[in-house]
Amino acid sequence: MKKVKSLSLLLLCISLIAVMFAGCSKISFEGKWVTTVNLQSMIDEMDMSKDADMGQYYEKFTDEFKIDVFYTFSKDNKFTTSIDEEKFNKDMEALSDRYADYFIEGMYKYAEAQGMSKSEFDSYYEKENGAPIREDFLKEVSLSTDFEEIGKAFINSTPQNLIIEKDRFYITDDKGIKTGYETFTYENDTLTIHNQFDMTDTPVEDENLIYPMVLTKVE
Secondary structure (H helix, E strand, O other): OOOOOOHHHHHHHHHHHHOOOOOOOOOOOOEEEEEEEEOHHHHHHOOHHHOOOOHHHOOOOOOOOEEEEEEEEOOOOOEEEEOOHHHHHHHHHHHHHHHHHHHHHHHHHHHHHOOOOHHHHHHHHHHHHOOOHHHHHHHHHHOOHHHHHHHHHOOEEEEEOOEEEOOEEEEEOOOOOEEEEEEEEEEOOEEEEEEEEEOOOOEOOOOOOOOOEEEEEOO
8 A cells, every 4th residue: 555655744844834933022923823734745645546556446536634733932932833633633534534435446446347346355355454444444544654743743842942033034953053044924913934045045946845834823
């Protein structure tokens, strides 16, 4: 079965948003904010219609998975991040169920092309694998390392403190040296991140960077 390999994208989303706040004497982001992260790359990787061997038995997997990430700021703009873990787990279970339906339907089409009925394929699969196909599939998906790590990537309970200067959020390395920046605007409790640049003011081009990023104050 095709593995979902999206953790690197998730960590990238976190690192980009995480550089947005700190040390600005003129602006205080105190309170709780939320941004919605669309994990479309994860969904795209689950699309079996692109598979060289089995693609002919599948339609495009059209689904979505979004996570609300919450940022809680103190007066000095130090912040922590969190998600609604109960909602995340329910949404992930629902996605797993929908993907199971999609995956198994393609397997039935493959079996029929080989001259097997659905019931014959079910019997064959359980005999070969020791469990019904749906039970086996959901067990594998629910225990996937990628799925387990997704939620963890969006949680940081240790207060973070980073760099703000004028209309820029600076990205730094482990030694605190600036390596790039993002431009932003802040108006009416809405913070919009527009684009990312390196220290020569050259736009950073990466298909995984999704702009604008919008954060809204919720309390």
